[in-house]
Amino acid sequence: MSFWVELPVLIVVALGLAFLFQNFVARVYSIPSESMETTLHGCTGCYGDKILVDKVVFDFTEPAPGDVTVFRGPPAWLLREGPQARPANPVVWFFQQVGSVFGLSAPDERDFVKRIIAVGGQTVSCCDSENRVLVNGKPLTEPYLYWDDPGNQHQQSFPPVTVPPGTVWVMGDNRNNSCDSRCQGDGGSNGVVPVSDIIGKARFIVLPPSRWGGVSDINPQTGQAP
Template identity: 45%
Template sequence: MGDVAVGARSEQGGPEEEPVGAAGGTEPAGKAEQAEKTGKAKKKAGQQRPFWKELPLLVVVALVLALLIKTFLVQAFSIPSDSMQDTLQRGDRVLVDKLTPWFGSEPERGEVIVFHDPGTWLRDEPTPEPNMVQKALSFIGLMPSANEKDLIKRVIGVAGDTVECKGTGPLKVNGKPLQEPYVFPGNTPCSLAPEGQFKVTVPKDRLWVMGDHRQNSADSRFHQDEPGNGFVPVGNVVGRAIVVAWPIDRWATLPVPDTFDQKGIDKAAATAPTAVAFVGAVPLVLLRRRVAVRRAERRG
């Protein structure tokens, strides 16, 4: 006999039962309800929540991000004086890089830096009392802090450097006269004031800083008789000013000028190759002498 077809009678004589869900069959009531519930759940999940319900979460996330950026990345500061003209004008807003110091980077010559008052530089400067809105905005970094006593100057000398001013200049670092195109027009690189005539060597972990408006900047020169002798501790540095962000028509980056690429400024860099060459040459000379002695002995 041939094969039994699907749906034919079984050997017992009754029709074979068709599979559940096959053509012509019906789904159980429980599964139909479950499918309906699943469809409603998917539809509900696909619906977006109203914006007003999402807004508080967005605000919280934005505030947290702003606080993290202020703490670890960049912070805005306002320029309160004319001491850095023409590079920076009173009222400019600068963004300060706070990230690189976390990786052990220290300020270099020519950088414009923001630093906490070493102790007495701003003792006679009044501290304005901000309102609640200003306090909140400064806390998250959207406004400069009014309570912190910070200054902004250009790094002229780092640890080990000898910085010197005689007469009206030029300013010298490690005996090398500097070409300073950033000095305020009409100013001389050195001031004839008693404080403006100096020769100092920067100690370890300290900086010598000066303003670009040389005749209108109470910088390291004017604090030599105070604790710290006018030097700024590296630990007081908040970060490097990298860009003028406001007003828009003043937008500009703040790169390190070519001034500090002049040959001869870095004594260590200038003398190190000679020292290394000398140390490396000694073994070669001794080896050559030994070879010459052996050859002489063989000939004898």
């Protein structure tokens, strides 16, 4: 078989393997907003980080505080965000879906990326006298926090919320520029994310090359990496 006959077969096989890998093992996602700065770069309409998300890790372990996760937006979150418009042109829609599988464009569904702060059974609140989030009455250590306005480093306060079993409380690292469990679904227990909606854990920044590296997963409750 000549090279030019083999080439299309090799391309199809390579694309098929990549499709299976991204759907069942790990997938590349684009960061669409600034809510996780500076851990993850992103902004509306700009070239944000592309991250590799491990889709199998939570088949063997439970999501833990400090994990940066990608998850499907729960109904309360989607209600706030509003419906996402689908391109009228079916050809554009098709290539958008194909591109999203390979991390070349945003997926059609509403996916979010945030850091887990507390898990089911824990009580989270903000803030203590030093402007720190508390979990079970103990202040968190959060070296990853970013303040886009250095003159305003005061976190939004909220009363104690006990996270229901089977859910997690998530927040953005860009603490004053992130709509997360504090405000989604009007906050409180409506802002939690079901563990079943978590797609996977962010492991690596794969693009751009200047940003290559692992994604910090320091546990804010212990101040240490797992």
